[in-house]
Amino acid sequence: MRRWLALVMAATTSLVLIALLVPMALLIGTVAENGAVNRATDAAESVAAAVSTLTPEELALTVEQVTASGGYPLTVFLPDGRTLGRPVPRSDAVRLAALGRSVTARVPGGNEVLVSVQSPSLGAVVVRVFVSEADLNRGVREAWIGLLALGLALIVLGIVVADRLARTVTTSIAALAEVSHRLAGGELAARASAEGPREVRSVALALNHLAGRIDDLLAAERESVVDLSHRLRTPLTGLRLNAEALTDSGEAKQIGARVDDLERAVTSIINTARRRSPVRESCDATSVVVDRVRFWSVLAEDQDREMRLDLPSKPLPVAVASNELAACVDALFGNVFAHTPEGVSFGVRLGPGAEGGASLVVTDAGPGFGAEWLVRGNSGGDSTGLGLDIARRTAESSGGSLSVGAAPAGGAVVEVTFGPPASP
Template sequence: MRRWLALVMTATTSLVLVALLVPLGLLIGTVAENAAVDRATDTAESVAAAVSALPPGELALTVEQVAASGGYPLTVFLPDGDVLGQAAPRSDAVRLASLGRSVTARAPGGTEVLVSVQSPSLGAVVVRVFVSEADLDRGVREAWLGLLVLGLALTALGIAVADRLARRVTTSITALAGVSHRLAAGDLTARASPEGPPEVRSVAAALNHLAGRIDELLAAEREAVADLSHRLRTPLTGLRLNAEALADPEEAAQIGARADELEQAVTSIINTTRRRAPAPRSCDATSVVTDRVRFWSVLAEDQNRLMDLDLPGEPLPVAVAPGELTACVDALLGNVFAHTPEGVPFGVRLTSGSQGGVLLVVTDAGPGFETELLERGSSGGDSTGLGLDIARRTAESSGGSLNVRAATGGGAVVEVSLGPPARP
């Protein structure tokens, strides 16, 4: 665009300068020619006045003096054929002037100014002043050169101004293109700066509005997915418990496996959808854990499970996205309901950890499990074994760790260490 605008400005400026400077140059040439002819006419008229007033003997000396001071070749044609001053041919214009008419005519190499005068003693005398082409064009070339330099300077100035304006426009458009590429790459925080001409600023505002709208739609999608997770996990857990209560072990295992496959599919869809847009990498662990405990308390009450809660009253920030911490807590509490009999109590404790982190501890009084269950896909029953893997990956993504051990007196203890958010 910068090159295109520069070419347009060059063409426009050139046309304007040609339309202005060419007539001006022609006018300068005409003025210079008229000035030279006027000076020659003044010289010829001064000699004509001398012819009328001086006697023939003094006329030759006067002609020589005027020719020396005037700077132009001077010739006086007498009626008897004699010539005073510089020798010159008796042209048709001279013969016409001898009839009593003063004329200006073109001659080889220049212009001759002829003044006819009637001398009382000599008769019809013709005074001729010759103006060469060099005298007619004196100063014209210099003027044309000055106009050419002026035209080039104005053209260069116009190109510089056009390039500056074009750079301002193209810089803003390039920035808009960069923001659009960042949005296409998934960076929904990218925003355009309203710079440049009003039209470009309008496009930037529209792009920012579009980016904000996309962010809102994806946030709504994530909320819908989270709601779907909340709605499906409790029925799936209840279905798994009902399957385990069936008298036929084979049928119970088959239904439990189908429930696990469905939960795995739902979890995969939820995680995939959450990864479509970047979520904030920090949240308040107190708020998230409290909300998830409140959600699972309904099922705990239905199964007559006692909950031992130790949750702080102040915010505890962690370097985990809200959705990831929600999935982690749901996975740990879901394991309690899935792998312990009804009525078995459990506990949830959230405290400040070392170096500004947070420690989440989930305990139960069930049969416990082996540490090899930390491997993805391993389970003590017929489940998919994804719960502890989700908790482990959540902890490690924040710079923490997962620890599973047996509780004193029976049961299991799952300790999730979560790192603090990065300082700005």
């Protein structure tokens, strides 16, 4: 923007200066020419005034003196054909002036100023003064150079002033852009300062109003999530009481464990919603995945599913909280159990990531799925489509990613990478 304003100012100033300085330059040339002609006319008239009182010999001496003092070559044409001073041929203008008319004529190399005078003793005498091109344009070039320097100085001054004004505007706009980037990065407390031109101040106030509105909406959404999650505690409590009332202690223990997992998930949702800027936690991916595999292996055994495991024996720290990673693994396993027939085998492989962290790959021998499963709420099947979206958001929150594809022998492949925790 600064460059654009500088170019506009330079173009505008140039046009104004051209409109002013070109006529002024032409006027300077005309004034210089008129001045030279006037000085030559004065010299010719001074000689003409002495024609009637001097003899030809005295007149010749006067011509030499005037030529030496004035600097212009003088010639006096006498009626008898003699020429005093600088010898030049009689031109048509000289013959015209001999008829009694004083004229100024253009000749090669300059102008000739002709003054006609009637002498009682000599008759019609013509005094000629020659003004060369150098005399006509004396000082013009220097004046033009001065005007050019003045024009360039004014253009530079205009560009500097435009740049200062543009800097005021662009600085305010850059500050607004920085605030918008901070808001986009989750720093909802960022606000723009109302500085700069009136229009920029108006935009800053509008941006601050928008940021406040976003903050209010997020606060309302968090409260809604907390309220909804808190309402789930009542049916969870009833479900726990029903589980404890079961006569089969093993079944009661199994249902109670699942109720505990559900209650932990609800508690995690409430805590996450209440935190304005949640602190990123970390966990050992190996222990979490092993724990969830142990949990789902019971259901896999009931459905006669073969579970192929490739799990490391060493810890793999990742930048994800343990409950969030557990929810991610549960979402991936839940998709396998929900969208493949019973008896279909699946595999779980966990290993270190290419740049640290961990890589979790879940494969199955089911019908597979397309890329539309990645769209939240659009699974392409009889589901909400949120399972893969939960896994994707968990991976991206740690700096990782999620990708889906087809297995070589058929079925689906889901690979989730998790970034390493930040160095202390």
